[in-house]
Amino acid sequence: MNKLRISFLFLLSFFALTLKASDDKPHAIVNTDSNNAHTSGHSEVPHGEAKHESAAHDENDIFVKDSTGNIVKDESGGNKVDAGKLFNNILHHLEDTYELHFMKAHVGLPVMFTDNHGFHAYGSMHALEESGEYKLKNLHQYEEQRKKSQFFWTSPWERVDGADMGFTLDLSLTANRAFMLLTALILLIVVGLAGKKAKTSIIPKGIHNVVESFVVYVRDEIVYPNVDKKWADKYMSFFLTVFFFIFTMNLLGLFPLSKTPTGAISVTMALALCTFVLTQIAGLRAMGVGEYFKHFTGGLLEMELPLVMKVILICIMVPIEFIGLFTKPFALMVRLFANMTAGHIVIGSLIGLAILFQSVIAGFAVSVPFALFIYLLELLVAFLQAYVFTMLSAVFIGMMAHEHHEEHSEGHSEPAHSH
Amino acid sequence: MESSAFAYMAAGLGAALAVVGAGLGIGKLAAAALEVSGRQPEIAGGIRTTMIIAAALIEGATLFALVICIILAGK
Numbered sequence A: 001m002n003k004l005r006i007s008f009l010f011l012l013s014f015f016a017l018t019l020k021a022s023d024d025k026p027h028a029i030v031n032t033d034s035n036n037a038h039t040s041g042h043s044e045v046p047h048g049e050a051k052h053e054s055a056a057h058d059e060n061d062i063f064v065k066d067s068t069g070n071i072v073k074d075e076s077g078g079n080k081v082d083a084g085k086l087f088n089n090i091l092h093h094l095e096d097t098y099e100l101h102f103m104k105a106h107v108g109l110p111v112m113f114t115d116n117h118g119f120h121a122y123g124s125m126h127a128l129e130e131s132g133e134y135k136l137k138n139l140h141q142y143e144e145q146r147k148k149s150q151f152f153w154t155s156p157w158e159r160v161d162g163a164d165m166g167f168t169l170d171l172s173l174t175a176n177r178a179f180m181l182l183t184a185l186i187l188l189i190v191v192g193l194a195g196k197k198a199k200t201s202i203i204p205k206g207i208h209n210v211v212e213s214f215v216v217y218v219r220d221e222i223v224y225p226n227v228d229k230k231w232a233d234k235y236m237s238f239f240l241t242v243f244f245f246i247f248t249m250n251l252l253g254l255f256p257l258s259k260t261p262t263g264a265i266s267v268t269m270a271l272a273l274c275t276f277v278l279t280q281i282a283g284l285r286a287m288g289v290g291e292y293f294k295h296f297t298g299g300l301l302e303m304e305l306p307l308v309m310k311v312i313l314i315c316i317m318v319p320i321e322f323i324g325l326f327t328k329p330f331a332l333m334v335r336l337f338a339n340m341t342a343g344h345i346v347i348g349s350l351i352g353l354a355i356l357f358q359s360v361i362a363g364f365a366v367s368v369p370f371a372l373f374i375y376l377l378e379l380l381v382a383f384l385q386a387y388v389f390t391m392l393s394a395v396f397i398g399m400m401a402h403e404h405h406e407e408h409s410e411g412h413s414e415p416a417h418s419h
Numbered sequence B: 001m002e003s004s005a006f007a008y009m010a011a012g013l014g015a016a017l018a019v020v021g022a023g024l025g026i027g028k029l030a031a032a033a034l035e036v037s038g039r040q041p042e043i044a045g046g047i048r049t050t051m052i053i054a055a056a057l058i059e060g061a062t063l064f065a066l067v068i069c070i071i072l073a074g075k
Helices: A008-021 A030-041 A047-057 A083-093 A125-130 A139-148 A175-200 A207-223 A229-252 A265-297 A307-357 A360-400 A406-410 B003-039 B041-073
Strands: A099-102 A105-108 A111-115 A118-122 A134-136 A157-159
Touching: A083 A307, A099 A175, A105 A125, A111 A125, A118 A125, A125 A134, A175 A207, A175 A229, A207 A229, A207 A360, A229 A265, A229 A360, A265 A307, A265 A360, A307 A360, A307 B041, A360 B041, B003 B041
Parallel strands: none
Antiparallel strands: A099 A105, A111 A118, A134 A157
């Protein structure tokens, strides 16, 4: 069973890509940042205001407050919860962070980046703050900057001496990246063990059985029906890697207190980019350079058409085919991201209902059963999205690497209407 | 009303419309696929694969709409 061999070269390339692409929206550490705002609050802004700004992401800041900052009480005497703030808090939990959260404990992760002043590495955000070279931006200022550049990453730190940082490349081990590394580690161990067992015995047992059934499923149900036999085995390692990587990340995200790397658009972008690059490589290898560029015309060159008509149609077809190259991986990227994020938001919102109503009965009657239901649905979605991503990658790659004998098979379909 | 209020409203309405369209589309698709699988169970596997690809394409179009809604809601 050499099919069990998963190419970890691909895993490494994922990392290389995500390290650069990941992290479009990190947020500054709440604790240090609030201290920062407190100390600077005396000189620049009135204290109350600074406190309010720093508390924008405070976990306790979900209550309705009046103009003086006091929490408004509802009829029964409890604190009134602001649904909008609660929802923002849920969204905030899905963002990438520079630390791992385990209940109340916050474990700082290494911060590494390069800018005009060279490469810098700190043990945690706290160490960066104490280094004297960099400091975290004022939270209010940071939020403003982030609002302005929605699609680009905003650095949460700045130089103490106020110098321009230039182009900053963030290579920090953020929470999402840490969980990706964990996924790779789990896969290395699990698949490695299964491969080792497969060498010694033919009869699958235990972990070997689990991995082999998935591998055979991917091979027989996803790759072989969509990719030519000639190329299928060559690209099998890519499909298997993508499938296992996404599947494990999705499942890992369902553990309490964990992060979902596939719920970050930058991670799915890197994955989709891998598919995109491999699709082009597969096309070039199967068709050759000339045929590759010819396929942008959508087969119009071979058709018997008046020359004027041909030119007009080609003028329309080429841009469409060219855009089509990018919309396919774009849809892959957004699909995986949206599915993983949406599931987590729904679970968060359902649990949030109990907090919103501030009642134990609502918690047990609504939150727990519905959240459990969505959670089980998420288990299905975790597999389904890994399946769909691999399947569509196989379809795209198979389409590019078909080498002309697709046209013959189309005529074989039976007449579908049998009313 | 603030201009951002309109953006929120448009985002909500847009998301709802996109989901209605996608729901109808995938519903019709699944109905047809099930009908064919019922008539000819021997080709159910192939039908399922094609159905998932088509559903994914419908979903892709929906996601484009939803991305616009997300951008609107972020305004």
